[in-house]
Amino acid sequence: MKHAPIPIRTVAATAVAAVGLLAGHAAAQSMADVQKAAQARGLSTADLLAAAKTYTPSGMKDEFVIFSSGGHSGQVHVIGVPSMRLIRTIAVFTPEPWQGWGYGVGNDVLAQGNVAGKPNLWGDTHHPALSETKGDYDGEWLFINDKINARVAVIDLRDFETKQILKNPLTVSNHGLCVTPDTEYVIESSQYGVPLGWEYATMDQYKEKHRGSVIFWKFDRKKGRVIPEESFAMELPPYWQDLVDAGKLASDGFVFINSLNTEMATGGVQDKKPPFEAGVSRNATDFLHIIDWRKAEAVFRAGGAKEQSGFPVISIETSIAEGLLHLTPEPRSPHGVDIAPKGDFIVVSGKLDPHVTVYSFEKVKRAIANKTYSGSDEYGIPILDFDAVVEARVEVGLGPLHTQFGNDGYAYTSLFLDSAVARWTLGGEYGKGTPEPDWTLVHKTPVQYNVGHIGAVHGDTVNPLGRYLISFNKWSVDRFLHPGPLLAQNFQLIDISGQGANMPVIYDMPIGFGEPHYAQIIRADILKPWSIYPEIGWDPHKQQIDPMAPKKGMERVTRDGSTVEVWMSVVRSQFNPDHVKVKQGDTVIWRMTNIERAVDAVHGFAVPAYNIAVSLEPGETVTIEFIADTPGVFPFYCSEFCSALHLEMMGYLMVEPN
Amino acid sequence: MSLGFIERIIGPRVSPEEAWKRSLRYGTPGFLLLFARILLLVSLFLPYWHMELQAPQYPSGLHMTAYLNHLTGDVVEIDGLNHYIGMRSLYEAAQIEREVGVFIMILFVVLLELAAYIHSRWAVLLVAPVIFFPVVFLVDLQLWMRHFGLNLDPDAPLSNSIKPFVPTALGRGGIGQFVTIATPGIGLYLATAASIVLVAALYFHRRAYLPLVRQQAAANERST
Structure with a gap:
């Protein structure tokens, strides 16, 4: 697609309009003033256009809101879009004096997160999950995981305050977090293999004693709390389960978890064994876990789970016998497993493979029904034949990590090594939305630098809204002043309202509070927060x-x-x-x-x-x-x-x- | 004798046939009195007075609304601010007036009801208090504001910078960083409209019944 150069006159007029909003009745300003100011600061036409798209004068409110994980800060950060202004930090796992969190208020909630009876007063928040109704954000609740100590927090979006912290009773560290389409469950997947329930086992016993797991935390929307007594877990092989996403629409009732270290490497570099980074990446493929959670729920309710550390756990044997769990190969060491808006495709990005791999849920269902297996893993879990379930592989670039969806048939995948965000076309019913052929790379926008997750507006729901995508970059290197050797990270706002190669970076926001991972972006008018508490007392x-x-x-x-x-x-x-x-x-x-x-x-x-x-x-x-x-x-x-x-x-x- | 006195007060009666024949003449005062009663009854449910306070830190202003029997709006907030200058709580102002307001209004309605049956000059006595009610309301309001404004607590935090003052019951004023704008409410407008209707009612009352009163007086004179 060709784009006509944007005439400076239009740009300047837009900028004048934007500035005019701020100045209100200020003295007459002309386009010449805008040009002069732009020249003085060395701003290009593209810069002025970006400014007009993002500059938010005093009193103008943002159209969208980011709920960003706060990484090491253990908190959640609330940021307006497109202004990229930090509006609020929500104290979660870490005491925060402004909100009094841990200094007089919230002490009981923080104590719920005690680990083995001891306060652990920080968190490593990774993946926020907004509550959903029919697969779209409803703006009522927010959940976030703490990777370091396998905890999950429940935040009430009426007052932006943490109400509950859940300590995973089985495992030590977690990674993925998502909700089911009506927030029946908050799903927490484990990360590193450990003996479940805080047992001790040596590394030689890794395959026998260590396990992965996934917890289905039952959420009671009326009470605003997870009810642990109605929650259950599933035992998984000691692969390092990673991100998790719940099926929706076509794939409602299923949940997908990817994994790495299906090699079950145990490190030991001091004993001349391959270090984790090599051992974990040896195989060409790892396993996508496909779980029928509605069936699992029925098995749990029928008493099919066994108590472990006081928590009901469905064993691998039961999962196999009841057909709850299937595996299928996925490109090695993947990060994102992301379900397309209609629930029909599952997009996996293996960060050591230049492709995104797209599975068809229709084919998955058929393969399960027909038992189209290519074998089973060491634990006897059936492996669905890769060729029977794969729909497409799209070469997007180096280090694909995480995928979000636009409103018009485009998907976006972050490329860590290429330091770029790829735009590519979906096929199937989404294909008609884009001028390009199905399943093809359209464009790569460089980002500064090394993007991890990306977030688009409602970009992981049944109703993605397009407009903006944010690249949550790990490094900023030369983007901001150096505040000593610990540098800010960089949230880059990308305008995705155009098609083809038109997806420019339009704003950089320094993040100086820890390393954020995932963030979700919601339409601001869906949120209905209180301005004051409803009654005195x-x-x-x-x-x-x-x-x-x-x-x-x-x-x-x-x-x-x-x-x-x-x-x-x-x-x-x-x-x-x-x-x-x-x-x-x-x-x-x-x-x-x-x-x-x-x-x-x-x-x-x-x-x-x-x-x-x-x-x-x-x-x-x-x-x-x-x-x-x-x-x-x-x-x-x-x-x-x-x-x-x-x-x-x-x-x-x-x-x-x- | 006492019967004569009551007769003098209620004035001459008009036969139903006569009233029917000249319905405009005899019906108008009664209709206007009824209309005034409706206006007053409706005004019971409507605000009588508004006060808006404007200041930079209150972008949408502070608003207080007085009904005949209660105050609404940002009264607590305004009270909170007033404590800095040592003004008493607005809830303490005109307590009796607010307590009896509804009953006064019901009394007015009864008075007007009675006035419709009285065809002598005594009707004026029943209607006059209602006519003057809006003025009395505003005078009372101004007296309270004067009382509150002039009796500030000398130990209040801002007593050095804000001296006693007289706020105005209607119109613009200012205190500290606040601009105050006091305006009549729709209820007060209705009560004022009722006053005008009542003056008209008295005019038509006089036109209808004065000739009858005179006739009656003349007849009485002849009989004695």
């Missing part, structure tokens, strides 16, 4: 009124033996009471309510020496408990600039020595 953890919440006129300090209870109201610009006297060693139960109803009237409650920092959003009530073991006079204060008299919003905690 709201307990965000229970999402209901706390009958014990102090209200205006109920302020008091009471003592019962060595327990002191404080009932405090918080409003601009005072704490009431503002004197709290206790004796050293007293147990202090401090209840406080922000009785404000104004949007943005947030107060903090920060106490020195006691490691307390609480955020009280309008209406919120919080109860903290501590032992007043350090005597002294402690000025506590509001840590949000809440009003002109914010500095005066303070009080004294007086701990009388024994």
Whole structure:
């Protein structure tokens, strides 16, 4: 496809229009001013066009929202598109003082994530999964995994707060996370093979004792919680299960997990054995796991699972006998397994193979029905014949990692080694949307540099919206100022609204908080967050009124033996009471309510020496408990600039020595 | 004698045949009184007064609306701000008025109902309080605002910079970074419309019944 050069006049006019929105009634500005400013900064026509597409003047709101994994930060980051402005960080696995997370609020939720009874106060968040209804994002809940300690968090998108953390009782580290099309289950796949249930086994016993697993966490939308008692797991071979995606529409009821290290390499480089990187990559193919989860659910409900570490697990033998699990070869060491919007194709990118491999679910079903096996693996799991299930192989470039879908028949695959994003055409019913022939590479847009995941707007749902794709790049090298040797990573916004080779990078956003992995992009108007809590005295953890919440006129300090209870109201610009006297060693139960109803009237409650920092959003009530073991006079204060008299919003905690 | 007194108050009666024959003449005052009653009853459910406060940090402003019997809108927020200048809570203002507002209005309706049966000048006495009601409402409002504005807590945080002042019941004012805009509500407009209707009603009342009263007086004089 040929593109006419874009006349500078049009570009400048667009830029003027954009600038005009900001300036409002500012003095008359002309195209000449735009050209002058552009020349002074060395901006090209393409730059000005990109600016016009992304520049978001004060007060203009973003059309889309990214929920990005926060990598090492253990958090989730919320970013607007196309402005690429960070709107909010949601504290998840890591304490975060601004939100008070772990310093007075959320301590119980964080404690749910204790590992072997010990707090592990960071996370490695990889794959967010927005809740879905009929296979599309509904904007109500967000789930995210923590790879390092195999945990899953549940975030309520009414208040963008973490409500539950689940510790995987079987395995040590996880990787994939997805939801079923109506969020019946949150599916967590394990990563590295270990003996299930925290047993000990030597590396010689890898094949016998180590296992992979997948947990189906039952989500109760009404309660807003995963119900562990209704959840179950499946035992898998000790391959390193990786990403997971649930089937939808045509493939509803199935889930697909890819894997690496089907070689079952155990390393041992110090003993002159091949290091993991070589051992794990020896075979030309690994195994795509195909699981019939509805059948598995029925087996679990019929009592077909065995207890392991107090958790119901369907054994490999049962899976084979009941026909729950099939394998099929996939290009080695794959990352993404991504289901096309209609659920009919399964796209696997093997990062050491230049192709994406596309499987037809129709053929998978037929092969299962006809038992078209090419054999079975060491554990007896039937392997579907590759040629019987494959639909197409598209050569896209080096290091294909992860695929997203557009709205018009294009698929996009990240190329780690090529440092590019490939646009290629799907076949089947999608083929008519694109001018190019089916199953062909159309274009590669270079990205800076080394992309991991990519995310398109609703790009993994039944209803992809196109428009924008973001390349979540691992390296930025020369893109930003160097803040010392630890460099920011780079989120690059790509305009995919055009066809063919028209998919330019239009914005770079530095990410200086850890290495994000996957991120999902949702239409902003689907989200229905609260601006204030619904009523005064709201307990965000229970999402209901706390009958014990102090209200205006109920302020008091009471003592019962060595327990002191404080009932405090918080409003601009005072704490009431503002004197709290206790004796050293007293147990202090401090209840406080922000009785404000104004949007943005947030107060903090920060106490020195006691490691307390609480955020009280309008209406919120919080109860903290501590032992007043350090005597002294402690000025506590509001840590949000809440009003002109914010500095005066303070009080004294007086701990009388024994 | 007392019967004569009551007769004097309720005034001359018109026979149904006469009233039917000259329905416009005798029907108009009654119809207008009925119309005023409807206006007042409807106004019970509508706002009487609005106050908008504009400031940079409140992009959509703060709004307060007074009904005859309650306050709505951002009253808590406005109260919260007012505490900085030491103004008492707006909920403390005109408490009695808000408590009796509905009953006053019902009383007015009863008065107008009675006025429709009284064909003497005494009807004026029943209608007049209703006619003056909107003015009384605004005067009362202004007195309360004056009382609140002039009696600020001298120990309030901003007592040094904000001196006592008299807010206006209608129109634009200013306090601190706020511009205040007070406007009548649709309920007050309806009550005012009722006043105008009532003046008209009295005019037609007089036109219809004054000749009868005079006739009656003349007849009485002749009989004595």
